[in-house]
Amino acid sequence: MTQRTTVIDLASFQSGLTVDNYKAIGAEYAIVKISESTNYTNPYIRSLIDLSAAGGIKGYAFYHFGRFHNDAQAVAEANYFINAAKARANVKPGTLMILDAEIQGMPTSSVITFLDTLRAAGYRTGFYTYKYLLPNFDLEAIHPHMDMFWLAAYLLANGRAEDKNPDFKYFPSTNYVDLWQYTDNLLGYNVDGSITITDNAIKLFNPSTAPAPAPQPKVDQSEPVVNPQTTWTDNLGAVWHAEDGKFISNTALHLRWGALPSASTIAVLPAGSVINYDAWSRGNDFVYVRQPRGNGYGYIAVRNAKTGEAYGKFE
Template identity: 80%
Template sequence: MTERKTVIDLASFQSHLTVNDYKNIGANYAIVKTTESTNYVNPYIRSLIDRSAGGGIKGYAFYHFGRFHNDAQAVAEANYFIANSKAQANVQPGTLMILDAEISNMPTSSVNVFLNTLRNAGYHTGFYTYKYLLPNFDLESIHHHMDMFWLAAYVYRNGTPAGKNPDFNYFPSANYIDMWQHTDNLLGYNVDGSITLTDNAINLFNPSEAPAPEPNK
């Protein structure tokens, strides 16, 4: 049976969390928001990483909130994501970099272009969306361009706190799911909580054969 790990995602909304809060949450991994569109960089990246690491987080990935509607914008946003992840968190090739796709009219072709731009730079790629938005995308096409699929479908809504082990009677039926985001209020800390479903997800937080970074020119 695949071992399951708890994953939290961290943005500016979680900047108030302390080292002790992270210890109490007891998650294994964290996914940190780096950027949005081409005009926003999360100002709390460094403190989110430092505090969560002090609270026991063992592995990290990073995500970008996509705002693009065509291929050119997708390339621009992917490069913005890469550049600021390097600058703010020294993110190295081999790291899992995730597209958060939850706006309307985002073409599947542009999603693939975004993910390929990350891959061509040496990163592992992830795709995140909500279950109710899946019909807007061609998942079979995206599958060839992503290394990990992360799907949100909340068991409890309206801010109701949830534990680490979700009720799998509510599991969203879709192909290729590596990680399920099942709550937006894990243990009452107002942090999104996910659970890994595959060894692939766990391995991507602990890359054993990450490509070596290019030497400085």
């Protein structure tokens, strides 16, 4: 009989969880976000591992949010994932490394290329997507290239996913599922919760202990050092700086899908809105902050880059 075990996944927006929070959640395993595309590395990897381990997590896997649309991009993102995992979490070959496939237009051939690049480097491979996105992929073709299949499917009640126990009457009846993500708000902690479906899922997590920090190289202090994990350049050429902060608006502001005035609007936030952000960038016209969201990021202009006028206050 398969053991049912709770698994949580952790990204930068869960960096505020405490050891006591993890103990209250009671999960045994965690999947930590390492990277996204080829220009973002989660700045909280180490603290997420250390705090969750102290709170009872006993095994880890890692994931990358894919944004590729062809095989060449898939190889580049897989290598970025591998290098970031080694540098930030000392992830060893044999570890379960997972592709998070949520965007439109991601070819099955490129998914396979990504997974095969991980395998060639010695890692076990996982594939994650939502049930409603499955028609976009050839699961039968992907299956031989993955060691674990992780599927998200929520039973929505009053517009939100169930936050306690999974209801197996609504289990997504799809082939090969090893791990079912059934909620995005486990026990009210704003954490995605999954349940193991097969023993294979449990076996693939790193056993016993949290990954140890990577050895730190000696640095020549005579030269200035730029931390590549806290400053990066995105695909549009904007330079971003990691910063965990809070902004309170004094006027209505547009929350957009991109850090450009021309980017599509997600919502118009009223004056007095509290915006928690994890990075900022100065453009030609505006200073933007990046807001982590459940399905990616939102971007908000918080200051006029030319006059310096802020559209609220920072805390």
